[in-house]
Amino acid sequence: MRHLLATRNLSYDNAMAILDTAQEMATVSARSIKKLPTLRGQTVVNLFFEDSTRTRTSFEAAAKRLSADVLNFAVKTSSVSKGESLKDTVQTLEAIGGDAIVMRHWASGAAQQLANFGWSSSAVINAGDGTHEHPTQALLDAFTLRHRLHGLQASGKDLNGLHVVIVGDILHSRVARSNVWLLHTLGAKVTLSGPPTLMPVGVTTWPVEINYDLDALLTQQPDAIMMLRVQAERMSGDFFPSAAEYTRGWGLTNDRYKTIEGAGTLIMHPGPMNRGLEISAAAADSAQNTALEQVANGVSVRMAVLYLLLAGQPGQ
């Protein structure tokens, strides 16, 4: 593995290697001195074209726990403002001396372009590109699922036979895409639910089932239900009539939560949560909700990715 760009083409073996390595990294995070010398002398550049304090902080913590130096570089451009090109920005950063570039970008495909177009010789880690993929999020979700199910015996175990329901704005969600591919690779069954207007064209060719009826899905007691965040800009009436109607159909309301309360169904959310919209306060605060574990596991998974991509490369 030279880059981590997407889960679409991530092999089973590489995915398992990341999860198993993350398991070991988690023990580091549990120590009083949360640091390994592994990446001493290497530099990780966090290149963020889109604000995301959570993801950036998680990558920063991961790099620092491996003793790498971290450069944070935030670029304030939008798709309409033209300025320095991605190519120039990246080459500038390489001249400063980075070994890995962790990039969040508003443009789908930006990470793949960076890795493949000869603009950079760094390892590229996709921290979210447009509406394409967010592979470390899917890996930390898989890690969280595995950890909940198998605890300290999780190493070497995949997600074979699990049923995971992903609910909400599939169309615009890079988290959903990355999860669909990775969960499928790891053997889980995936069902998508949400308003039909937020299902991508051609989704029937994906390795998933579609069920618009969330209540019916919950009676099947899936192993996990992943509630996607509803973005404010989708609520203008183009995709669904109102926030209230969305919540009635596809929110994890108190009533729906009660049907799975105490059952084995985990409640997952990539954060930040819109309480009262896609998830009720009771569901958000439930012991079945893994949101905070997901955040903690995110650091371990990102440590694993950095380690696997950079360890063994000469420091500078």
Next chain:
Amino acid sequence: MTITYLITGGTTPDGVQTDIAIDSDGVIAELGQNLRAEESVVIDATNKIVLPGLVDLHTHLREPGNNDAETVESGTRAAAKGGFTAVHAMANSNPVADTAGVVEQVFSLGKQAGWTDVHPVGAVTVGLAGERLAELSAMHDSAANVTMFSDDGICVWDPVLMRRALEYVKSFDGFIAQHAQEPRLTEGAQMNESALSSELGLTGWPAVAEESIIARDVLLAQHVDSRVHICHVSTAGSVELIRWAKSQGINVTAEVTPHHLLLTEDYVKTYDPVYKVNPPLRKDSDVLALRRGLADGTIDTVGTDHAPHTEETKQCEWVVAAMGMTGLETALPVIQHTMVDTGLIGWHDVARVMSANPSRIYRHTDQGQLTDTGGLVQGAVANIAVYDPSHKFVVNPTEHDSKSANSPYKNMELSGQVTDVFYRGHQVVADARVTTPFQHSR
């Protein structure tokens, strides 16, 4: 009258091997076996195809306004090298070609360049804004004598405006070339809408956005009894609609680009913006339907939609990259590859769809002349392209005469080379290199 050039041993589109004598008036003086002419330059065309000069109804020359990407001079030089003797320059320049002044400027730049005929296409609406009609008659009455109007790049979306435009150009037998793209269905569109666009996270450009406009416009053309030309048809459904419209006797003509006959959306997986084009690359089934449509006459002509772009507008994120690809210098090899080598059409049909038909659509009388059997016409203006279909090569856009290098065929192996081109009886291409331009008399 003296014979200036003698093309010997070539095969014309009717399959006949013949010599061709070109005289100093720039006219095909004689066709026949064993022609002799003292003092003339002899071009040995043995084992080559001799075609009427190609005519492109869809070219972006970028001048005025974006001379970094292309100029009338560089674009027509590229056209000549590709075997074209006439191009039609789309109106989306800066300023827009929506007045007699701008179309006359482009027309005059074309004459100065002297590589091919340049016919400016007038904008349908002022500034391509889709709000009110540009001065179509003034452009027609200008020195450029415009009869083709298009807001290409933007759809004439307003049905009333489209109706009025179709009606208005009837007074001088003009026609409207529609860029069929329903704007609301394609807001922010990046590629063909499909399972692949969903996977890649790129906003889709659904086939229905093209087909719904074509359906509307053929019905409008029928209703007001006018002529509509559909630019760059890209979907199987569009081919079906046009086939139906023609069966109803509706006066519609249609064009397909070389790239839509060869490339599919699969190239978008690279996120390389060289494959970003509007309308987008579609699926295999669309490519096959377009090939069949071109072969059976549903689609009348090949238009290159040559769309040069500077490197900086292509070497960037996919979503902000410019749309379009160059095509003049690769058009004939791509048509050979997709249509001739596949057995779908022969050289007579190539001459028809790349020269005679576009000339007929525009009502040119000095381009694209063919006999019924596909022979060249004695007495016709000597616009001729000599083509060697056996020449194999790997496409290298840096060798192109176009100022831009955004060719999607880069590194692809193709067959066919335009070796010699005569424009108005003057040899503008010899041994596959441009020579000197034709001098228009003032």
